[in-house]
Amino acid sequence: MQNDQENALRNRIAKMMADGLQTQTEPFPETDREFGQLLAELRDLPAEDLKARLVVSGFVDKPYGPDQMRCQECMYYLVHRKWCDLPELAVPVEPDWWCRLWRI
Amino acid sequence: MANLLWLQGGACSGNTMSFLNAEEPSACDLVTDFGINVLWHPSLGVELGDNVKKILLDCISGKIALDIFVFEGTVVTAPNGTGEWNRFAGRAMQDWVRELSKAATYVVAVGDCATWGGIPATAPNPSESRGMQFLKREKGGFLGDGFKSKSGLPVVNIPGCPAHPDWITQIVVAIATGRGADIAVDEFHRPKTFFQSFTQTGCTRNMHFAYKVSATEFGQRKGCLFYDLGCRGPMTHSPCNRILWNRQSSKTRAGMPCLGCTEPEFPFFDLAPGTVFKTQTVMGVPKDLPLGVDKKGYIALTGAAKNAAPAWAEQDLFVV
Ligand code: SF4
Ligand code: SF4
Ligand code: SF4
Numbered sequence: 001m002q003n004d005q006e007n008a009l010r011n012r013i014a015k016m017m018a019d020g021l022q023t024q025t026e027p028f029p030e031t032d033r034e035f036g037q038l039l040a041e042l043r044d045l046p047a048e049d050l051k052a053r054l055v056v057s058g059f060v061d062k063p064y065g066p067d068q069m070r071c072q073e074c075m076y077y078l079v080h081r082k083w084c085d086l087p088e089l090a091v092p093v094e095p096d097w098w099c100r101l102w103r104i
Numbered sequence: 105m106a107n108l109l110w111l112q113g114g115a116c117s118g119n120t121m122s123f124l125n126a127e128e129p130s131a132c133d134l135v136t137d138f139g140i141n142v143l144w145h146p147s148l149g150v151e152l153g154d155n156v157k158k159i160l161l162d163c164i165s166g167k168i169a170l171d172i173f174v175f176e177g178t179v180v181t182a183p184n185g186t187g188e189w190n191r192f193a194g195r196a197m198q199d200w201v202r203e204l205s206k207a208a209t210y211v212v213a214v215g216d217c218a219t220w221g222g223i224p225a226t227a228p229n230p231s232e233s234r235g236m237q238f239l240k241r242e243k244g245g246f247l248g249d250g251f252k253s254k255s256g257l258p259v260v261n262i263p264g265c266p267a268h269p270d271w272i273t274q275i276v277v278a279i280a281t282g283r284g285a286d287i288a289v290d291e292f293h294r295p296k297t298f299f300q301s302f303t304q305t306g307c308t309r310n311m312h313f314a315y316k317v318s319a320t321e322f323g324q325r326k327g328c329l330f331y332d333l334g335c336r337g338p339m340t341h342s343p344c345n346r347i348l349w350n351r352q353s354s355k356t357r358a359g360m361p362c363l364g365c366t367e368p369e370f371p372f373f374d375l376a377p378g379t380v381f382k383t384q385t386v387m388g389v390p391k392d393l394p395l396g397v398d399k400k401g402y403i404a405l406t407g408a409a410k411n412a413a414p415a416w417a418e419q420d421l422f423v424v
Contacts, residue, residue, distance in 0.1 A: 073407050080418055
C-alpha cells in the first residue's frame with residue numbers, strides 16, 4: 001500500500017519535471033550555514049505544497065554538475081525504498097535525480 | 105602505599121564527580137584495597153585552612169613523599185601571568201601547581217581543562233587559562249614543553265569532559281601498584297591503552313556508518329550520527345564504546361553524537377553558533393573526514409557503500 005502511494009507520487013514528480021518544471025538549482029549551498037538556511041526555507045513552506053518544495057530544493061531528473069552528483073550517492077537516499085530521507089523533503093525519488101541539498 | 109594529592113584550578117568539578125562515581129574500583133576501594141593515601145582532595149579532604157597549607161608545604165619540602173599529584177581544571181594565569189584570579193591556601197594556585205609538580209613522582213592532569221585548557225580556555229579566554237602541558241594542540245602549556253616529573257614521564261593527560269572514572273582510577277592504581285613504568289603515552293601524553301582507539305570502535309551504529317545511513321534526529325534508533333549531527337566518533341581517540349559509561353551505555357548508543365571531548369581542540373569551532381551537533385560541510389562533503397580518509401577516497405567509498413547497503417540498514421534496529 002505504502003509502495004503504491006510512493007510509486008504514484010514518484011511518477012507525479014517525474015512528470016512535473018518532464019513537463020519542464022523550472023527549479024532553483026543554484027546557488028548550491030557551499031557551507032553548512034547556507035545548507036541550514038535552505039532547510040529553514042523549506043520548513044516554512046506548507047507541507048502540502050509539493051511544487052514549491054521541489055522548486056526551492058532545485059530538483060532535476062538527471063545527475064548534476066561536473067561531478068555528476070545524484071541521489072544515488074546522497075546521504076539521504078535510501079537505496080531500497082528509493083526515498084529521500086531528509087525530513088524537510090521526505091519524498092520518493094529516483095537514483096538518477098538530484099537536488100541542491102545533496103550531501104555525501 | 106602511595107600518597108595522592110588532588111587540587112582543582114579553573115574547573116566545574118566534573119572530574120571530581122566522575123571520580124566519585126567510580127565503581128570498580130570505587131574511590132573507597134582505592135584507599136582500602138590499593139593502599140592509596142589521599143593526602144587531600146577538595147571533596148574528600150578533612151583538613152581546612154592552615155592545615156591544608158601545611159600539607160602542601162610538606163609535600164613541596166619533601167617531608168611528605170608526594171607520589172601522585174592530580175590536577176583538575178585549568179591553570180588560571182590571569183591577570184598578566186600572576187595567577188591572582190585563582191588563589192588557594194594563601195597564594196596563587198599556579199605557584200602551588202609549579203612547585204608541587206616539581207616535587208611529585210607522577211603528575212596526572214584529569215579532564216580537558218587540565219589537559220588542554222578545555223572550555224575555560226576557549227576564545228576569548230579571559231582567565232588566561234592554560235592546560236598543564238598543552239594549550240589546545242600547542243605544546244608548552246603552563247609547565248612548559250620539557251617538563252617531566254620525577255618518574256621521567258611528562259604530565260599524564262587523561263582528557264575528557266569529564267574523564268571516565270575508569271580512565272582515572274586505572275592510571276592511579278597502575279602508579280600505586282608500582283606499574284607506572286608501563287604507562288605508554290601518545291604524542292598528547294594520553295595513555296595509549298585508552299586513547300589509541302576511536303570513539304567509533306564498538307559503536308553500535310558502525311554498520312550504519314559503513315552503509316552511509318544517517319540518523320537525522322537525536323535518539324533515533326537507526327542510522328549513524330556522523331553525516332548530519334556532527335558525530336566526531338571517527339576522529340576522536342577515546343574508548344567510550346569499549347569502556348561504557350555507567351557500565352551501560354555511551355553517547356552514540358543513546359543517539360547523541362560524540363563531541364570529540366578527548367581531543368585537544370575541544371570545544372570545536374570555539375562554539376560558534378551552528379557548529380555544535382552539525383556536520384560542517386563544504387559543497388556537500390564533510391569538512392572533517394574520518395581520520396586518515398581523503399575526499400576522493402570518501403566519495404568512492406560512499407558510492408560503493410550505498411550500492412551495497414542491505415535493506416535492513418534502512419530499518420529501525422534498536423529496541424531500546
Ligand atoms: S537530498 Fe536531494 S539529492 Fe539527496 S536524496 Fe534527497 S532529493 Fe536526492
Ligand atoms: S554514530 Fe558516531 S561513533 Fe557511531 S558509527 Fe556513527 S560516526 Fe561512528
Ligand atoms: S563519546 Fe565523545 S564526547 Fe562523549 S565522552 Fe566520549 S569522547 Fe567525549
